[in-house]
Each structure stands twice: as C-alpha cells, then as structure tokens.
Amino acid sequence: MNKFDDAVNLLTSSGKFYIKLGLERISAILELLGNPQDKLKCIHVAGTNGKGSVCSMINKILIDKGFKTGLFTSPHIFDYTERIRINDINISKNIFADMIFEILKLADENQIHLTEFEILTAVMFKYFADNKVDFAVIEVGLGGRYDSTNVIKKPLCSVITTIDFDHTERLGNTIEKIASEKAGIIKQNCPVVISPDNRGLNTVKSLCTKEQLHLAKDFKVNNISLKGEYQKTNANLALTAISIILPEIPLVDMLNSLQHVKHFGRFQYFKEQNLLIDGGHNPNGIRALRESLDTLFKDVPKRFIFGCLKNKDYPQMIKLLFKENDIIYFNQFSHKNSASYEELSSVCSYKSNEFKGTLPHFDGLTVICGSLYMISEVLKQLNLMEYVIIQ
Numbered sequence: 001m002n003k004f005d006d007a008v009n010l011l012t013s014s015g016k017f018y019i020k021l022g023l024e025r026i027s028a029i030l031e032l033l034g035n036p037q038d039k040l041k042c043i044h045v046a047g048t049n050g051k052g053s054v055c056s057m058i059n060k061i062l063i064d065k066g067f068k069t070g071l072f073t074s075p076h077i078f079d080y081t082e083r084i085r086i087n088d089i090n091i092s093k094n095i096f097a098d099m100i101f102e103i104l105k106l107a108d109e110n111q112i113h114l115t116e117f118e119i120l121t122a123v124m125f126k127y128f129a130d131n132k133v134d135f136a137v138i139e140v141g142l143g144g145r146y147d148s149t150n151v152i153k154k155p156l157c158s159v160i161t162t163i164d165f166d167h168t169e170r171l172g173n174t175i176e177k178i179a180s181e182k183a184g185i186i187k188q189n190c191p192v193v194i195s196p197d198n199r200g201l202n203t204v205k206s207l208c209t210k211e212q213l214h215l216a217k218d219f220k221v222n223n224i225s226l227k228g229e230y231q232k233t234n235a236n237l238a239l240t241a242i243s244i245i246l247p248e249i250p251l252v253d254m255l256n257s258l259q260h261v262k263h264f265g266r267f268q269y270f271k272e273q274n275l276l277i278d279g280g281h282n283p284n285g286i287r288a289l290r291e292s293l294d295t296l297f298k299d300v301p302k303r304f305i306f307g308c309l310k311n312k313d314y315p316q317m318i319k320l321l322f323k324e325n326d327i328i329y330f331n332q333f334s335h336k337n338s339a340s341y342e343e344l345s346s347v348c349s350y351k352s353n354e355f356k357g358t359l360p361h362f363d364g365l366t367v368i369c370g371s372l373y374m375i376s377e378v379l380k381q382l383n384l385m386e387y388v389i390i391q
Helices: 003-011 024-032 051-064 093-109 116-130 175-185 201-206 231-245 251-258 283-296 314-321 341-345 372-381 385-390
Strands: 042-046 069-072 084-086 135-139 157-160 192-194 213-215 268-270 275-278 302-307 327-330 365-370
Touching: 003 093, 003 116, 024 093, 024 116, 042 051, 042 175, 051 069, 051 135, 051 231, 051 251, 069 116, 084 116, 093 116, 116 135, 157 175, 157 231, 175 201, 192 201, 192 231, 213 231, 231 251, 275 283, 275 385, 283 314, 283 365, 302 314, 302 372, 314 341, 327 341, 365 372, 372 385
Parallel strands: 042 135, 042 157, 069 135, 157 192, 192 213, 275 365, 302 327, 302 365
Antiparallel strands: 069 084, 268 275
C-alpha cells in the first residue's frame, strides 16, 4: 500500500468520516497553518443544486483568460484528488498525501479533532495559497453558515444557486430555513448573485443590502457544453458573477468558454455508448433530469440504473423520474447508507429490476443516475470506465 492509499484510509476511517458542522475546528487548524484562506481571492458558491456546474463554468472562464485558478468541489467521482485542482489539473497524489499527514499531525499535536471534509478544506486552502493562485473558486460542502469553507472573510462574490429541499435533517424543513443556512456565506459589503426565480430569493434579500444583491441577468445562453435545460440558469449565475468581478472580460469570450466546460456526471451524454450520467440526488435535481430527458431525448426508449442514499427523499425522486414505459433497475451500491433494492422498489409504481452488475443489450438510452457516490462503481461493473474517462 502506498502513502496515498494510507492517506485515503485515514480520511475514510470511522474517526474522520462523518459530518459535524461548525467553524471552530477548521478555524483552529487554519490558524496554525498561517490562515492561508486570508491570502486568497475567493468566489464562494452555495446552494442545493448547480453549485458544481456554476463553479466549473466560472473556473473555465478564468482559466481561459489566463488566470491561475484553484477549484474546490465535492464529492469526487473517481479519486479524492479531483476535488482540489489548479488550472484543471488535480493535486498530485503525493502532495495530497503529504499534506494530509502534515495537517493531521498538527491537529493531533494540538488536540483538534478534524472531520474528513475539514481536512480536505484545510489542504485546499493551503495548497492554493502555497501555489499563489489568482482566484479560488470554492464550492460549499453542506449548507453554508457552518460549512468548513465558510472561513472566508471577504469573498469577491458569493453565489447562491438553486435552493430546494435536501439535507433537511441538518438545514431545516422549510425553504426559508434552508435558504437562511445557504445565505450564511454572505459577507458584509461583498456582492451576492442569485437568480430572480430562486425560491430562496426573499430570504436572501432580507440578509443583505440592496447594493450587495445582484440578480442574475438573462444572457440568452444557448450553446453550453454542459447539457440539460437547467444549465442555462447556472450559466447566467456564472456570467453575472464574472461580470461583477472582472467587468473587462468581453461577453463573447465568456460565452466561448461555456462551449468547452467540463463537469463530469451532470447530464453528461456519451453518444457512442448511448449512455447518460447524471448525479441528481434530490427531488429538484431529479425533476430537472426528467425535464431535460423529455426535451432532448423525447422519443428515445429509456433504461435507468438508479440508486441513492437512505436519507434522501427517494419516494419523491422515484415518482418524479420514472414513466410507464421506462425500464427500471434499482441499485444498492457499496456505500454503507445506500438504499436497498427492496426499499426503492417498494415505493415504485412500475415494474422494476435489481441491478446486479450486468445488463442485456438495449437499443435505447441508458441513464445512470442518483447518487454521485455510485457512479464509478456502476461504470466499473459495466466495463465502461475507459470510455467515459477518455471523453
């Protein structure tokens, strides 16, 4: 076993792999590291759905204009190093492992008990500061107010993406409560970008000044490499944010960048395999997936492999996703909190099958969707890894 594997084993151990919101522990370790987050120009993105896509769009525009750009997203699909990138190049496994061990040693010496995501956040801030990135585009992990990324004192811009129900056990069971938690990333006198049709708009309005608030403009974006009708909303958020931060960038250049954005697993279509992968993992994401399928693949027969975590609203997701003639496979994957075939099939109105790692020939579109945690596992089982990674 190499040191990268050792580092991953530490991250995923029962002592680290859990969620405990709060800023005390991350603030303490960053103080010991010299507060690298204070040396960065950050664009901070929170929301229920669309965070990763908006971050990827902003990241691509900045890179294309010659800026050294750090990008922090989660979760990863294949490898932890995907989460921390500079100019679209993953942090190396050796550097990643060395920084994990360095930060854990420092934390242990000072009796700071960090969670997995707090460790990753500390690695990210230090790595970006050490490499003197021009901009850091940072996706919130969970919520906003008490997410470990929310140690940024003065972001260049805070972006609030689509707000809907998810993680209600931690963020609240109303749109207002969830929006309030997401809006916790808003800082005094720093611009805030949100879509005019965002369900949390009134809450966000109440938490910032009129001068701070910027409603996303409709740039009439039609040609985006990231497919799915909902990506137009995400593009408008990204374009508005960049136009505030760097108004000198011509719109035509930004639009050109959007034609070449990559963000794995978000309504991503592989034509040769007639395969579509989507990580929609809550009712809002699943609704957007189905609407896009019905628009872009209207008359194409569809076969689904769907799996999700037990704490998700899978009865509603299943209700929104499937139609009478769909071929349905439910997948219980290796994550300890994966919903079982019995749990998923029991709330489905249509005939379903249990996915067991293989599929018969099918002339229609195969859709792998639900939890991002299961995508790489299913691709390996179907011997599709080489095709999707190449593309």
